[in-house]
Every structure is written in structure tokens, then in C-alpha cells.
Amino acid sequence: MLARGAHHKLSPGKTGAHKLIFHIDMDAFFASVEVMCRPKLKGKPVIVSGKPAARSVVAAASYAAREYGIRSGMSTVEAFRRCPHVIAVSGSPGQYIYVSLELLRIYKEHSTIVEPYSIDEAFVDMTGTECTWENCKDVAGEIKAKIRKRFGPNLTASIGIGPNKLIAKMCGSMDKPDGVTVIRPGEFGGVFNGLAVSRMWGIGAKTEIALNLMGVATIGDLANFPVAMLRRRFGITGEVLHLMACGQDDTPVTPYFEGMPVKSMGHEHTLPEDTWDIMEAEKVLLRLCDQVARRMRKKQYLGNVISMRLRFADFDSISRQRKIKYYTDEERTLYKVARGLLHQYWRPGQAIRLVGVNCTGLIKVREWHQVDLFMQREEDAYRKLLSAIDAIRDKFGEHAITRARLITHDASGDIDDVPLPPGLSSSPFDMLRYQDADDHIHTGGK
Numbered sequence: 001m002l003a004r005g006a007h008h009k010l011s012p013g014k015t016g017a018h019k020l021i022f023h024i025d026m027d028a029f030f031a032s033v034e035v036m037c038r039p040k041l042k043g044k045p046v047i048v049s050g051k052p053a054a055r056s057v058v059a060a061a062s063y064a065a066r067e068y069g070i071r072s073g074m075s076t077v078e079a080f081r082r083c084p085h086v087i088a089v090s091g092s093p094g095q096y097i098y099v100s101l102e103l104l105r106i107y108k109e110h111s112t113i114v115e116p117y118s119i120d121e122a123f124v125d126m127t128g129t130e131c132t133w134e135n136c137k138d139v140a141g142e143i144k145a146k147i148r149k150r151f152g153p154n155l156t157a158s159i160g161i162g163p164n165k166l167i168a169k170m171c172g173s174m175d176k177p178d179g180v181t182v183i184r185p186g187e188f189g190g191v192f193n194g195l196a197v198s199r200m201w202g203i204g205a206k207t208e209i210a211l212n213l214m215g216v217a218t219i220g221d222l223a224n225f226p227v228a229m230l231r232r233r234f235g236i237t238g239e240v241l242h243l244m245a246c247g248q249d250d251t252p253v254t255p256y257f258e259g260m261p262v263k264s265m266g267h268e269h270t271l272p273e274d275t276w277d278i279m280e281a282e283k284v285l286l287r288l289c290d291q292v293a294r295r296m297r298k299k300q301y302l303g304n305v306i307s308m309r310l311r312f313a314d315f316d317s318i319s320r321q322r323k324i325k326y327y328t329d330e331e332r333t334l335y336k337v338a339r340g341l342l343h344q345y346w347r348p349g350q351a352i353r354l355v356g357v358n359c360t361g362l363i364k365v366r367e368w369h370q371v372d373l374f375m376q377r378e379e380d381a382y383r384k385l386l387s388a389i390d391a392i393r394d395k396f397g398e399h400a401i402t403r404a405r406l407i408t409h410d411a412s413g414d415i416d417d418v419p420l421p422p423g424l425s426s427s428p429f430d431m432l433r434y435q436d437a438d439d440h441i442h443t444g445g446k
């Protein structure tokens with residue numbers, strides 16, 4: 001293992017002659033996580049798909065399933081047609097998020113500049129760290145060894161190493177699964193010029209057809225094609241296409257997993273008058289949960305520790321928290337937990353002066369959209385409702401829509417009946433252990 005010099009670690013990303021970028025992409029990620037949790041599935045054709053239904057699609061296929069021609073995006077029906085004994089499992093987003101965050105933690109041991117690109121892919125800027133062009137294959141091997149040590153042999157990564165994100169991303173897929181590919185500065189053309197333009201990162205079917213019609217078949221053709229003509233056909237994108245075909249890309253690796261710059265999101269409210277009425281406290285709590293959840297959605301955070309704070313008339317305050325087994329940004333979940341804590345810890349007969357709610361254990365959600373594949377229909381409808389409400393409030397102000405509960409005092413409504421998504425705990429194995437538990441909430445330590 002390489003020693004990490006402190007001064008090296010302080011300045012990753014500093015520009016030298018060339019950058020040194022890793023693209024780390026997990027192999028058949030969802031399927032591999034399922035196999036990791038259920039080793040009996042090892043070596044078998046496994047697909048991860050949404051709710052078994054006529055219209056569900058394959059979200060991930062194990063390599064054994066790929067031998068039957070099964071690919072992600074294919075309908076589940078077609079997958080079964082190609083391989084009648086394929087094993088279909090429904091996804092466990094909580095586990096994927098958990099593993100994904102753990103992987104980022106491993107990468108961050110090598111550089112502070114880590115950019116999660118999707119749930120199973122990340123860019124790591126190794127420039128200025130102890131990793132160099134000479135030892136980069138060893139560093140890649142070290143990262144793979146750490147992943148193996150942490151998650152066992154079923155979870156493998158393919159690593160592409162290049163002088164920019166474009167090249168790292170493009171060479172990462174050349175040796176899958178479990179490969180390492182290095183393309184040094186100046187080597188791009190030799191490797192890629194002869195390949196079809198469709199192999200270039202970001203070129204979709206439409207652009208491919210348009211380029212083919214212009215007589216551009218390979219990446220080399222594109223690199224040598226007059227830029228003025230590309231600009232005429234594609235606008236500013238034409239210039240980008242030209243640069244990409246030459247292997248040029250100066251977009252920085254943008255870290256946003258910086259040990260969570262935002263540690264918590266919360267609101268508290270001092271009541272206009274002290275109250276003995278728990279219904280009054282609930283009303284305030286619901287409004288606070290509403291505000292906190294909305295702010296989380298706006299800033300794109302999910303959290304899994306919810307705390308409730310009370311200050312009594314004698315200024316004695318308490319704060320109690322509970323960890324939930326999945327991540328949320330929804331007020332119904334914040335409220336369900338906070339209200340439970342309120343009922344557990346209020347002191348009947350003692351007036352309440354202040355109520356607060358806070359959510360911690362935050363993760364940034366920008367790139368976790370793939371998880372949506374597994375959300376149930378009702379969940380989708382609920383999310384649509386939430387974003388519609390957020391949009392109206394953005395336009396017309398905070399009070400444009402007031403939840404009925406804030407007006408009616410009725411605290412016994414249907415929040416407790418809302419089905420909660422599958423759990424997330426401190427380890428994927430815990431999650432399996434807990435998956436049948438009726439009670440989705442367990443008390444977290446302070």
C-alpha cells in the first residue's frame with residue numbers, strides 16, 4: 001500500500017502538464033449487489049427489474065444473464081423469452097445507495113476530488129496525489145482490493161485512467177468486467193480513431209445518423225472533419241464534437257460529496273404563547289416538517305436521522321432523535337417520526353414554549369435518479385404531487401397551499417398508514433435481516 005503524504009493529499013487536482021483522472025464503474029452494479037446479499041445467486045443468470053408486471057424492464061443483468069443476450073433496458077418479458085430460467089429479483093434501492101456511499105468513501109481515501117457520476121460510477125481526480133502515470137495501475141489495483149475486502153468477490157469495478165474525464169470514461173468500458181485500462185496523454189487517437197463514432201461518449205443515435213450521412217463513420221473521421229462544417233450542421237455542439245473526437249475535454253471533476261458540507265437541515269419555532277395543548281404543538285411541528293422537507297428537496301438532500309426539539313416554559317429543553325432505515329425528503333415521514341417523538345417525550349402539564357425539527361444523516365441526491373426505476377406507481381404519483389406543490393409555492397409564496405391538517409387540528413389522520421419504502425440500515429446485511437419487520441423505525445443513539 002502506498003504511503004499517503006499529507007502535503008500530497010492537500011493539493012489534488014492542481015494542474016500540471018496533464019491531469020490524471022480515474023473513472024470507476026461498477027460491473028452490473030444492481031445485479032452484483034443482489035448476488036452479494038444472496039450468494040446462492042452467484043454465477044446464475046440474474047436480472048433486477050421493477051415490480052413484476054407486463055411492462056417492467058430489466059434495470060441490470062448479471063454477466064451470466066448477458067450471455068443469453070439480456071441487456072438492461074430490455075423488457076422483462078423479452079428477458080424471460082431469451083432465458084426462461086433467468087432469476088428476476090426486485091431492486092433494493094436502499095442497499096444500492098448504501099454500497100454506493102461506501103464506495104465513495106473508499107475513493108476519498110485516495111483523493112479529495114471525487115465526483116459521483118451515477119449511482120455506480122465516479123470520477124476521481126488523482127492529479128497531485130501520490131498516484132502518477134507510473135504507478136496508476138497499482139493504485140487502481142489497490143482500490144479494487146479495498147472494494148473486494150469490503151464487499152467480497154461478487155462486487156467488481158472496471159477502471160479507466162486517462163488525462164481527462166472523457167478519455168477516462170471512454171477507456172473504462174474497454175475491459176469489462178473487473179478491468180483496468182490506461183490511456184496516457186497523446187495515446188487517444190491511436191486507440192480510438194478507428195472506432196465507430198457511436199463509441200464516443202455522449203453520441204446518441206440521432207447524432208450518429210447525422211454524422212454518418214455526412215460521411216463521418218469513425219472517431220478519426222470526425223477529428224479530421226472541417227470544424228466549420230460541423231458548426232454549420234450542429235451549431236456550437238459541432239465544436240464540442242470536434243474537440244471530443246480529438247480526445248480533448250477540460251471539464252473539471254466536481255466533488256460534491258465533501259463529507260457533506262450541509263450537516264443538517266432544520267427549523268424551530270417559538271410559539272406566540274406557551275401551550276399545554278399537544279394538538280397545538282403538532283400543528284407547528286407539521287408546518288416545520290413541511291418547510292424542512294421542502295428545503296431538502298430544493299437543495300436535493302435526503303436524510304435518515306430525524307430529531308424533534310422541545311423547550312418548555314421553564315426553558316428546560318430536550319432534543320430526541322430517531323434513525324429511520326431509509327433516506328427521505330418527504331414531510332409525511334419527517335412528521336410521522338417527529339410526532340412520535342413528541343408524543344413520547346412531551347411532559348403533560350408542562351407548557352411548551354418552542355418546537356423544532358431537524359434532519360441529519362444527509363446525502364446529496366442529484367445523481368441517484370436511477371433509483372427511481374424501482375419506485376412504485378403510487379410513489380411516483382406522490383412525488384409528482386410534491387413537486388407540483390413546490391412549484392406553486394416557488395411562484396406564489398409559502399402560503400399559497402396550506403395543508404388541510406394545519407387548519408383542522410386533526411392529528412390522527414392517515415400519515416401512519418402510508419406504506420414506507422424498503423429500509424436502509426448501517427449495513428446491507430442488516431437490511432436483509434430487517435426486511436420483514438413491521439416496524440420500520442428504530443431508535444438511534446444520540
Ligand SMILES: [Mg+2]
Binds near residue numbers: 025026027029121
Ligand atoms: Mg456500471
